[in-house]
Amino acid sequence: MGDADAFGKLELELRRGVVVLATLSQLRGARYGYELRQALADRGMPIEEGTLYPLLRRLETQGLLKSEWKIEDGPPRRYYSLNGDGRKLLKRLTDAWRGLNGAMDRLLQED
Amino acid sequence: MNANDVIESYVTDVALQLPRRQRNDVAFELRALLNEELQARAEAAGRGADAAMATEFLGAFGRPAEVAARYRPTLTIIDPADGRSFLRATVIGMAVIWILGLVGSLRQPIDSGGWDLLSVAGHWWGSAVIPSLWWPGMLVVGFGTAAWVRRRWPQSGAWKPRAGDRIEGGRTALVLGLIGIVCGIYVLIEPRWLLDVVWDGRAAPAAYEALTYTETFRQRQAPWLLALLLLNIPILATVVVQGRWSAGMRRFATAMGLATCAAMVWTIVDGPVLMTPSGDGTAKGLMGLIVAISLLGYAIQAYRRVRPAPG
Numbered sequence: 001m002g003d004a005d006a007f008g009k010l011e012l013e014l015r016r017g018v019v020v021l022a023t024l025s026q027l028r029g030a031r032y033g034y035e036l037r038q039a040l041a042d043r044g045m046p047i048e049e050g051t052l053y054p055l056l057r058r059l060e061t062q063g064l065l066k067s068e069w070k071i072e073d074g075p076p077r078r079y080y081s082l083n084g085d086g087r088k089l090l091k092r093l094t095d096a097w098r099g100l101n102g103a104m105d106r107l108l109q110e111d
Numbered sequence: 112m113n114a115n116d117v118i119e120s121y122v123t124d125v126a127l128q129l130p131r132r133q134r135n136d137v138a139f140e141l142r143a144l145l146n147e148e149l150q151a152r153a154e155a156a157g158r159g160a161d162a163a164m165a166t167e168f169l170g171a172f173g174r175p176a177e178v179a180a181r182y183r184p185t186l187t188i189i190d191p192a193d194g195r196s197f198l199r200a201t202v203i204g205m206a207v208i209w210i211l212g213l214v215g216s217l218r219q220p221i222d223s224g225g226w227d228l229l230s231v232a233g234h235w236w237g238s239a240v241i242p243s244l245w246w247p248g249m250l251v252v253g254f255g256t257a258a259w260v261r262r263r264w265p266q267s268g269a270w271k272p273r274a275g276d277r278i279e280g281g282r283t284a285l286v287l288g289l290i291g292i293v294c295g296i297y298v299l300i301e302p303r304w305l306l307d308v309v310w311d312g313r314a315a316p317a318a319y320e321a322l323t324y325t326e327t328f329r330q331r332q333a334p335w336l337l338a339l340l341l342l343n344i345p346i347l348a349t350v351v352v353q354g355r356w357s358a359g360m361r362r363f364a365t366a367m368g369l370a371t372c373a374a375m376v377w378t379i380v381d382g383p384v385l386m387t388p389s390g391d392g393t394a395k396g397l398m399g400l401i402v403a404i405s406l407l408g409y410a411i412q413a414y415r416r417v418r419p420a421p422g
Contacts, residue, residue: 033140034147050173053144054181057137061184078140 019047021097023055024082024090027065032077056080064089117165118145121175128179137182145169188251190258197254204246212239276355285351289344296340299333302385321390325383332378339371365409372402 022045026036033053040047059065064086069076082090122145126138149168153160172178180186189197216235261268278285298305302322306314324333346364350356356364375398378384385391 033144034151048171049144049148050171050178051181053141054178057133057182058184075143076139077143 018045018097019051019055020059021090021093022047023052023059024064024086024093027080027082027086028090030068030070030079030081032070032079036080059086112162114149114160114162114165115146117162117169118142118149121145121169121172124175125179128176129182133182145172187258189254190261193254193258197250200250201247204250205243208243208246209235209239212243215239274355276357276361278350278354278356282351282354285347289347289351292340292343292347296337299337299340317387321385321387323386325386327382328378328384332374332381332384335374336371336378339367339374342367343371365412368405368409372405375399375402 022040023036026039026043031039033049033056036056037047037049037052040052056065056067060067060080064083065080066083067078067080070079071077119142122138122142125141126134129137145168149160149165152168153164156164173181213235216231216238219231219234302324303319306312306318306322310318343364346360346367350360379395379398379402383391384394
């Protein structure tokens, strides 16, 4: 029970660390919240709705995303996509992630 | 209530906790997204969305206050690193205030001739417990201000090494301590000098009588207290000259302080110090306060001592 709790918390910590990078990676083109969540889940990165939707607003407030309301075969939806700063940040975070991932691979292979 | 009503109620509760300028826009988007999510769940379940399904879904989405908080940058009043210090200061401070209040409440009815548990508890609740809430409030303001200053000027919170032999408060504090000890010796030898200094020798005779030592005190405790106070002078003077505490000097000063506390406790319990009961009570009260503060200081020092060793 204790082990399962500890694993759950630590895994959550790991996932929290990559939520922003995963989200930015799927916003090279414009997507609305539900569509983005489906895209992430389809690629093996499910993110809870209660986490993802507020995150989009926070990233927009931080000047990394642009958004606009559109009506395309359905109700009005707010579409988000990376702006210039968002693209630069995505590039830097991607490089950092690859470096980190490589280091972790080396560390874990030593066992 | 149908599923739409449930979502509408939830969205309103979230939006009410957001800044007015983004409230309606977020509410509009959130409602659309929640409807879409719920519709997808209903289709997966092979039935229409109803209030129960919506309530269950929104329960997993999070409390409205939590969701609203996620829309905004995290607001931290007290740094998580300060959490335990804050809790400790709150508990200790409240305990001291409540205990002092209880002592005061227990004395109150005795002084006025009556005593019953209910009135003591009522007096304690009204005069100590409820008013004591100023203490955590003040701590929140203090810790919150410190956290804000550290965020605003990060360098102000940078760690700086401290020498183990440093003088707390610097030489100035020690010199002030020396002056205090000299004054203490002055008063100990002849407390009536105070009246001469303050009233230029024109104080009422009763005042002189109130500050007259009993013969028992002069014979028994006074020489010990005087000797202990005198011994502090060369210790503190040496530290002032050297500009640091040596380990031996610090141990000696602690031993002297504890011996002085013991002598004061002996004085308090042994018999009258001053001729008049009121003067005696005041003098013993002050001595008790000095002993309590000193012992608290030594206890804190002992608690904060770190001796690295394998556990």
